[in-house]
Amino acid sequence: MDIKDGVLFGSGSEHPSLKKGREEGVWRGSCHCENVRWTARLENAEHVLCHCATCQKLGGGPYSCNQIIPKEGLVIVSGNENVGEYEYKGASGKFVHCYFCKSCTSHIYHHQDVMPDKIIVRTLLLDGGGSMPATGEIFAEGKLSWVRDLKEELAAGQ
Ligand SMILES: [Zn+2]
Numbered sequence: 001m002d003i004k005d006g007v008l009f010g011s012g013s014e015h016p017s018l019k020k021g022r023e024e025g026v027w028r029g030s031c032h033c034e035n036v037r038w039t040a041r042l043e044n045a046e047h048v049l050c051h052c053a054t055c056q057k058l059g060g061g062p063y064s065c066n067q068i069i070p071k072e073g074l075v076i077v078s079g080n081e082n083v084g085e086y087e088y089k090g091a092s093g094k095f096v097h098c099y100f101c102k103s104c105t106s107h108i109y110h111h112q113d114v115m116p117d118k119i120i121v122r123t124l125l126l127d128g129g130g131s132m133p134a135t136g137e138i139f140a141e142g143k144l145s146w147v148r149d150l151k152e153e154l155a156a157g158q
Pocket residue numbers: 031032033034035036101102103104105106
């Protein structure tokens with residue numbers, strides 16, 4: 001979301017695409033330009049924060065909001081031809097495949113060779129994701145000191 005069209009730290013400005021999309025744990029998602037749309041089935045509507053250096057680089061923020069779900073739990077509904085792939089070698093030496101919108105660069109999900117049956121979906125891109133709680137975190141050693149100040153009581157990661 002562009003700074004100009006939102007209210008920073010104010011009451012949430014509702015993006016036109018933000019319609020509650022909840023049917024039995026199935027959430028609708030879209031990239032910023034809305035060329036790509038998808039659905040994701042979540043067992044629990046919650047975020048796991050990742051503080052790793054790669055998420056910081058790719059997203060330009062202090063952490064990313066994710067959930068690991070079964071691969072079949074994510075369905076690209078439209079714009080599949082607009083989904084690009086970027087891959088890098090993870091700490092394990094195996095590849096991580098990042099799938100993103102080629103127009104606006106929103107990252108939709110990641111797929112790791114070490115977890116072939118699972119994908120990592122970016123939960124904040126799901127409609128209503130802004131109201132999901134953050135219930136866990138990984139790579140907490142990468143957490144920026146001021147993020148700790150923002151939310152001290154969040155359970156310590158592993
Ligand atoms: Zn897009």
